[in-house]
Amino acid sequence: MMPQLVTARVKRPDGRPIRIWVPVLPVVLVFSPVLVLAVLVAAVACLVYRVSAMRALGTGWRIVSALPGTRVDVEQGRTAVLVTIR
Amino acid sequence: MNEQRKDILDMLAEGKITAEEAEQLIAALERDQPPAAASLDARPKGKAKYLRVVVDTLENGEPGRVNVRVPLQLLRAGVRLAALIPPQALGKANAELNKSGVPFDLTQLKPEQLETLVEHLDEMTVEVDQPDAKVRVFCE
Incomplete structure (x- = not known):
């Protein structure tokens, strides 16, 4: 299943947190023209390096769909960054 | 009874x-x-879903913490990605590894072997203890 929401929380040294919620599907739709171009460039690169484009596409999709559940939490002193993918 | x-x-x-x-x-x-029942209770055996990396550090008196949770499914997908690396790139990587003193042939690494490796990761725990840092890698 494709990621649906990316959450980022940044705690600044002054203690004030910033929270950002990024809904993935609307962002993908907005950037879809760029995404199509990127897929085309990737397909050409696959042809140049003699890699199966379909296999590469499938693997890319598997990676994207395996992302939900990822969580990265970094704290240093009074600064902290937390990124979660749901 | x-x-x-x-x-x-x-x-x-x-x-x-x-x-x-x-x-x-x-x-x-x-x-x-047989003492089997007791040992099974000590560590419940379930299918691990995530790889966790926890690093606790102490730099200049300031505590730091890195806590990363990666789905094992992502590792499996990444392993499949490694199978797509063109042979010429693997050759270059082998040469660089050799130069760095790591005589490892990446072309001999088969995707199914890597899959088996990921399958058995849930039995692995790595703990590194240093006076100013502690690293733990495990599956949950």
Whole structure:
């Protein structure tokens, strides 16, 4: 299943947190023209390096769909960054 | 209560054996019991879903913490990605590894071997303890 929401929380040294919620599907739709171009460039690169484009596409999709559940939490002193993918 | 213990107690009740004999028989029965149940309870065996990397540091008196949770499914997908690396890139990587003193042939690494490796990651725990840092890698 494709990621649906990316959450980022940044705690600044002054203690004030910033929270950002990024809904993935609307962002993908907005950037879809760029995404199509990127897929085309990737397909050409696959042809140049003699890699199966379909296999590469499938693997890319598997990676994207395996992302939900990822969580990265970094704290240093009074600064902290937390990124979660749901 | 298991069947053999019940038989021993029945024989004691019927007066076929004495209390001392019953005690000896029960003790012998307990010696023969495999300790499997206890070891299974100590570590519940479930299918691990995530790889966790936890790093606790102490830099200039300031505590730091890195806590990363990666789905094992992502590792499996990444392993499949490695299978797509063109042979010429693997050759270059091999040459660089050799130069760095790591004589490792990446072309010999098969995706199914990597899959098996990921499958058995849930049994792995790595702990590194240093005075100013502690690293733990495990699956949950």
